Amino acid sequence: MTLREKVEKRVAAFLDTCRRQGVKATHQRTEILRELAGSEEHPDAETILGRVRRRVPAISVDTVYRTLRLLEDKGVIARVGSMRDRARFDANTDRHHHFVCTECGMIGDFYSDAMDRFPVPREVSEMGSVEGVYVELRGICRKCKQKAMKTEGRTGEQP
Amino acid sequence: MTLREKVEKRVAAFLDTCRRQGVKATHQRTEILRELAGSEEHPDAETILGRVRRRVPAISVDTVYRTLRLLEDKGVIARVGSMRDRARFDANTDRHHHFVCTECGMIGDFYSDAMDRFPVPREVSEMGSVEGVYVELRGICRKCKQKAMKTEGRTGEQP
DNA sequence: CCTCCTCTCGTAATAATTACGATTTAGTAA
DNA sequence: TTACTAAATCGTAATTATTACGAGAGGAGG
Numbered sequence: 001m002t003l004r005e006k007v008e009k010r011v012a013a014f015l016d017t018c019r020r021q022g023v024k025a026t027h028q029r030t031e032i033l034r035e036l037a038g039s040e041e042h043p044d045a046e047t048i049l050g051r052v053r054r055r056v057p058a059i060s061v062d063t064v065y066r067t068l069r070l071l072e073d074k075g076v077i078a079r080v081g082s083m084r085d086r087a088r089f090d091a092n093t094d095r096h097h098h099f100v101c102t103e104c105g106m107i108g109d110f111y112s113d114a115m116d117r118f119p120v121p122r123e124v125s126e127m128g129s130v131e132g133v134y135v136e137l138r139g140i141c142r143k144c145k146q147k148a149m150k151t152e153g154r155t156g157e158q159p
Numbered sequence: 160m161t162l163r164e165k166v167e168k169r170v171a172a173f174l175d176t177c178r179r180q181g182v183k184a185t186h187q188r189t190e191i192l193r194e195l196a197g198s199e200e201h202p203d204a205e206t207i208l209g210r211v212r213r214r215v216p217a218i219s220v221d222t223v224y225r226t227l228r229l230l231e232d233k234g235v236i237a238r239v240g241s242m243r244d245r246a247r248f249d250a251n252t253d254r255h256h257h258f259v260c261t262e263c264g265m266i267g268d269f270y271s272d273a274m275d276r277f278p279v280p281r282e283v284s285e286m287g288s289v290e291g292v293y294v295e296l297r298g299i300c301r302k303c304k305q306k307a308m309k310t311e312g313r314t315g316e317q318p
Numbered sequence: 319c320c321t322c323c324t325c326t327c328g329t330a331a332t333a334a335t336t337a338c339g340a341t342t343t344a345g346t347a348a
Numbered sequence: 349t350t351a352c353t354a355a356a357t358c359g360t361a362a363t364t365a366t367t368a369c370g371a372g373a374g375g376a377g378g
Contacts (some may be wrong), residue, residue, distance in 0.1 A: 010250065024324060024375060036250040039204065042257075042266040044245040045365080058342065060327045065366060068248060080257060080266060081295070082240025085366085086203040089227060090237045091195040098201075098239060099286045103302040107201040107239060111281040120296065123269040129259045135294050136240070137279065141287035157286035183344050183355060204334080219358045224335060245365065280321085 003038065010037040014076055020081050023070070031056050032098075039120045046155075070141065101141035108141075162197060169196040171234055180231070190256035191226045192235065201239050211252050241295075256293075267300075 001010075019126040031052050043051070057122050067151070071077040092109055093117055099108040113133050118134045124130060140148075160168075177184040190211050195202070195278050202210075208223045230236040251268055253273055258267040274294050283289060299307075 002186060009255055022324095026325065026375075028240060028326070032251070036248055038248070039269075042247045043251050044246070044247050048179075048248070058327070060329090061365095062328080062367075062369095063326055066325085068246075069367095072248075077250045078249055078251070078252070080249050081259075086205070087227075088201045088203050089207070089240050090201050090232075091192070091235075092196070093235070093237070099283050099289070100240075101287060102290075105286065108283075108286045109199075110280055112280050118271075118294075118296075119176075119276065121269055121271050122297055124258050125269075126221040126301075127267045127269075128260060128298050130258070130296045130298040130303060132297040133263075133294070135284055135292070137289045138291040139289040141289050142285075145287060178345095181345095181355095184357065185344070187357070217358070219360090220334095221336075221338095221359080222357055225356085228336095 007034055007037045010076075014071075014074075017074060017076070023074075023075075026055060028052075028059055028063050029067050029070070031059075032064060033071060036071075036077055037073070097136070099139070099141075100136045101144055102138050103140050103144040106141045110137075166193055166196045169235075172231075173230075176233060176235070180233075184235075187215060187218050187222050188210075188226050190218075191223060191229060193234055195230075256295065256302075258296045258298070261297050261300070262299050262303040262305055265300045265302070267297075 011030055011034055015025045015030070017023075018029075032048060035048055035051050045061075045064055045068060048068070049059070049061060052059055068077070072079055074145055087143070088107060090107075090109075094111070095110045096111050099110060100106070112135075115133065118133055120130050170189055170193055174184045174189070175187075176182070191207060194207055194210050203219075204223055204227060206218060206225070208218070210221070211218055227236070231238055247266060249266075249268075253270070255268045255270050256274055258269060259265070269318065271294075277292060278290050
């Protein structure tokens with residue numbers, strides 16, 4: 001299957017998702033996805049805007065950002081790297097990794113020898129030389145989980 | 160060794176680094192590092208500013224941001240998550256990971272079964288439930304490496 | 319074709335981070 | 349200690365990515 005075909009398949013699948021979920025399958029959305037699906041280089045929003053504009057000259061920044069968020073929410077595309085808006089810092093200089101709560105942003109350190117010395121796949125050695133590993137486990141922390149339970153379980157306790 | 164002692168050790172080490180590298184060991188820098196080293200919660204710049212202000216009321220935002228960058232450059236602290244300023248997107252929905260060039264920002268995809276199904280350390284299970292793994296290998300890509308070679312090797316070629 | 323509701327456009331607002339010019343301070347050596 | 353100088357800080361303004369908003373356009377179903 002050629003790249004062009006792959007792209008069209010992804011686009012078609014997205015159009016389907018739209019119909020099923022009552023979301024409008026607009027020209028702009030289609031072109032944004034088409035652009036992204038046909039690219040290997042993980043472009044940023046501005047780059048995508050520039051490229052899509054060649055085909056849809058009047059498209060706006062807002063639309064691009066909104067669409068990218070939409071596609072991300074539907075699981076059609078992914079955001080690379082940290083999803084947080086503000087930088088967070090860490091004074092722990094020992095080699096370690098992080099657990100991040102996607103609900104409240106809590107970050108915990110942990111140690112894993114195995115993750116430190118991950119064997120580098122050949123694929124990667126061909127891209128360049130690896131100098132560091134960044135591992136982030138993502139999930140829901142204890143506190144948020146308990147909070148969620150309580151909220152669900154609202155069945156008659158007094159305020 | 161108590162936490163307080165650890166913190167002071169880190170601070171002392173930093174003051175040493177300053178002297179050796181001709182960087183000034185200011186009160187503000189010391190307090191920022193002291194705050195960060197004594198914290199387990201990976202605070203953001205604003206939080207650090209607020210806390211340090213209790214002890215150094217006139218400290219400015221600029222100083223905090225500048226100092227954090229300095230400490231990061233010296234390897235005294237680390238930034239959690241992505242270091243990039245703009246979001247990057249990825250339409251590859253297959254389970255995969257990324258290689259990122261810290262020089263030019265190039266991003267490449269790769270696949271690793273081993274990394275996908277990594278056993279979650281007990282430490283982490285105690286923090287919460289893990290729902291996803293994000294792995295990023297960082298280094299220098301082929302292209303940047305070649306460029307660096309050429310630049311180094313400037314020994315007599317004409318412009 | 320018509321209506322409704324969602325989506326888009328253009329631009330303004332927001333929020334994190336960085337830059338700037340005047341002033342202060344650490345480091346150093348007399 | 350004092351004096352000197354480069355570097356750092358302060359307060360604020362500028363910059364940059366991203367999000368919000370109001371008016372109008374367009375897709376989907378009747």
